Amino acid sequence: MHQLERVTNLLTLLLTTRRHLSFDEIRHELRDQYPGNLAAARAAFERDKSILRDEGVPIDQVVLGGDRAGATGYRIVRSEYEVHEFGLDPDEAMAVRVAVGAIRMGTSWSQEALWKVDLESHLYDGGVVGVELPADERLPIIHGAVADCRPLSFRYHDRPRTLHPFGLLARQGWWYVVGHDVGVGDLRTYRVDRIQGGVAVGDAASFERPPGFDVRTAFPADPKLLPDSVDVGSDVAEVRVDPRDVGSVVRDHGADCVIRTDADGWAVARIPCSNVRAFMIWLFGFLDRAEVVGPPALREMVVDWLHAASRGVDS
Amino acid sequence: MLPWLAERGTVSTREMAEHFGMSVPDLISDLTLASLCGVSQSPLDLIDLWVDEEAVHFGITKYFDKPLRLTPPEAFSLVVSVRAAALIEGDRSPLTRAVDKMAAVLGGDAFEGVVVEVEPPEGLDDLRIAASESAELELQYWSPSTGEVAPRMVAPIEVFAEGEHWYLRARDLAADGERTYRIDRIESWRATGRTVDVLAGARRPWFEGSEDARPVVLLVDSEWLWVLEKYPLVSLDDAGDGRRRVTVLVASDRWLDRVLVRLGSHATVESPADLIDRTARVASGLLALYERT
Numbered sequence: 001m002h003q004l005e006r007v008t009n010l011l012t013l014l015l016t017t018r019r020h021l022s023f024d025e026i027r028h029e030l031r032d033q034y035p036g037n038l039a040a041a042r043a044a045f046e047r048d049k050s051i052l053r054d055e056g057v058p059i060d061q062v063v064l065g066g067d068r069a070g071a072t073g074y075r076i077v078r079s080e081y082e083v084h085e086f087g088l089d090p091d092e093a094m095a096v097r098v099a100v101g102a103i104r105m106g107t108s109w110s111q112e113a114l115w116k117v118d119l120e121s122h123l124y125d126g127g128v129v130g131v132e133l134p135a136d137e138r139l140p141i142i143h144g145a146v147a148d149c150r151p152l153s154f155r156y157h158d159r160p161r162t163l164h165p166f167g168l169l170a171r172q173g174w175w176y177v178v179g180h181d182v183g184v185g186d187l188r189t190y191r192v193d194r195i196q197g198g199v200a201v202g203d204a205a206s207f208e209r210p211p212g213f214d215v216r217t218a219f220p221a222d223p224k225l226l227p228d229s230v231d232v233g234s235d236v237a238e239v240r241v242d243p244r245d246v247g248s249v250v251r252d253h254g255a256d257c258v259i260r261t262d263a264d265g266w267a268v269a270r271i272p273c274s275n276v277r278a279f280m281i282w283l284f285g286f287l288d289r290a291e292v293v294g295p296p297a298l299r300e301m302v303v304d305w306l307h308a309a310s311r312g313v314d315s
Numbered sequence: 316m317l318p319w320l321a322e323r324g325t326v327s328t329r330e331m332a333e334h335f336g337m338s339v340p341d342l343i344s345d346l347t348l349a350s351l352c353g354v355s356q357s358p359l360d361l362i363d364l365w366v367d368e369e370a371v372h373f374g375i376t377k378y379f380d381k382p383l384r385l386t387p388p389e390a391f392s393l394v395v396s397v398r399a400a401a402l403i404e405g406d407r408s409p410l411t412r413a414v415d416k417m418a419a420v421l422g423g424d425a426f427e428g429v430v431v432e433v434e435p436p437e438g439l440d441d442l443r444i445a446a447s448e449s450a451e452l453e454l455q456y457w458s459p460s461t462g463e464v465a466p467r468m469v470a471p472i473e474v475f476a477e478g479e480h481w482y483l484r485a486r487d488l489a490a491d492g493e494r495t496y497r498i499d500r501i502e503s504w505r506a507t508g509r510t511v512d513v514l515a516g517a518r519r520p521w522f523e524g525s526e527d528a529r530p531v532v533l534l535v536d537s538e539w540l541w542v543l544e545k546y547p548l549v550s551l552d553d554a555g556d557g558r559r560r561v562t563v564l565v566a567s568d569r570w571l572d573r574v575l576v577r578l579g580s581h582a583t584v585e586s587p588a589d590l591i592d593r594t595a596r597v598a599s600g601l602l603a604l605y606e607r608t
Contacts, residue, residue: 008352012378056386082381084420092413099400109392116382128446130475140387146428170431173478215430244462284576303605309579309598
């Protein structure tokens with residue numbers, strides 16, 4: 001017998017039974033579908049249960065009493081199994097279809113969700129606006145932990161962390177989880193794709209999210225504003241910018257960033273440099289069309305970097 | 316599939332296969348197997364469906380009245396989709412109501428705990444309309460390589476956000492090829508009044524099939540790999556000496572120069588041979604800027 005056929009039969013049996021069934025009873029009901037050898041039958045049953053659970057089927061499991069005392073009983077509670085209806089009106093359902101078509105995560109998760117919650121749905125691929133977001137198999141686990149206030153444990157930068165996750169943020173192509181790091185005793189942000197290995201979740205309702213917490217303000221959007229350990233004497237750099245690139249700088253930092261225009265047409269702009277590494281990444285995007293004027297320590301760092309690069313040795 | 320089928324009774328195999336993204340033979344195979352399932356092998360207990368040459372017929376619903384509950388990935392993805400789309404869709408009212416209804420079922424924290432930062436560019440709705448109406452556009456586009464603004468005649472296909480930026484995917488009518496334009500580099504645009512029909516498929520990965528792009532192999536210190544993480548990599552291997560061997564597709568010398576100077580002494584070009592001393596040449600050129608002042 002095809003395993004999928006047996007698994008489907010097991011699913012129909014556990015869905016329709018009104019009481020928990022022991023393995024022996026299941027084997028009897030699905031006669032001839034499991035191997036005659038008891039150990040092989042048990043192994044096949046465990047594999048079948050695993051397949052169902054991997055698909056999200058909630059199998060309720062209890063230790064039985066009475067004349068079946070000690071045996072484990074299984075059933076599927078229909079209300080736990082079935083999807084909850086959202087009761088969407090036709091225009092609302094269409095809006096959700098458009099949303100699912102517009103937000104692209106490179107997975108089939110949304111489409112599969114739509115199949116379940118919107119039985120009326122027809123394919124929708126008429127959108128001309130889309131947003132690409134990265135997917136990570138740990139995101140749903142972290143999302144569940146945020147929603148249920150469960151602690152998360154994981155490794156990051158080779159150290160174990162325990163976090164009370166307050167929120168998930170998608171920003172500039174990356175996912176971040178923000179929360180209270182129990183070990184540090186303070187708010188911390190972790191980039192999800194940099195988490196090493198899996199994440200473990202603790203009990204629900206283990207903490208409370210601070211009232212009014214806004215994950216967007218937990219850390220600055222501009223990495224040049226993030227503090228680092230390099231002190232160049234100022235948090236703001238003065239940068240000469242080629243006239244061809246002034247428009248781009250003004251778009252990103254506002255017209256107020258330009259403090260003067262030199263006789264040769266180059267503009268001098270004030271740019272955050274609290275994070276020197278992020279600042280240099282930004283600066284080198286302009287190549288020979290931008291030059292650090294000050295502070296002197298920052299200019300010296302840039303020159304040292306370029307000397308090292310020109311010689312091929314570490315700065 | 317079964318609750319969906321039960322909702323309809325009879326559906327053509329082609330429509331059903333298309334809806335669930337599978338081939339007709341695979342669909343028929345799955346449904347045939349399903350028709351053999353039930354709590355017992357008695358015909359009264361089997362799932363009541365049958366497939367003829369062109370259609371699937373569903374009889375009495377015995378087991379699967381409603382679909383299986385959402386799995387965590389499905390719930391997460393749905394929440395993200397509606398949260399993000401609420402920021403970009405033109406008519407947001409139905410979606411807002413849908414979110415309220417979904418939050419009532421899934422729990423408000425499932426929604427409030429997820430934020431997708433999508434900042435639509437100015438004029439997104441106008442571009443959306445232009446793309447959906449196949450309007451021919453004239454862009455005034457700033458090129459980072461030249462620093463100059465030049466006109467481009469395009470037929471828009473779609474507008475999308477990826478990473479830090481928004482882009483317009485369009486057919487460049489002069490080059491007769493598909494191009495992607497960063498929207499913040501479009502100084503201005505106007506519709507010419509003409510329409511152009513474009514047969515466009517799904518968006519391809521960056522530079523795929525581009526004749527202008529050539530592979531460049533870099534040896535990068537492992538701890539500096541983050542400089543490249545926002546770019547599509549062709550391959551990534553261990554070089555065996557604490558460094559990683561990375562292949563990137565390069566369509567612009569200026570783009571490669573930016574990457575090399577950002578990596579500085581923490582990377583070298585392994586191939587092609589004519590680029591091996593590129594980092595040193597670019598860095599020396601930039602030093603000249605600092606030495607003259």
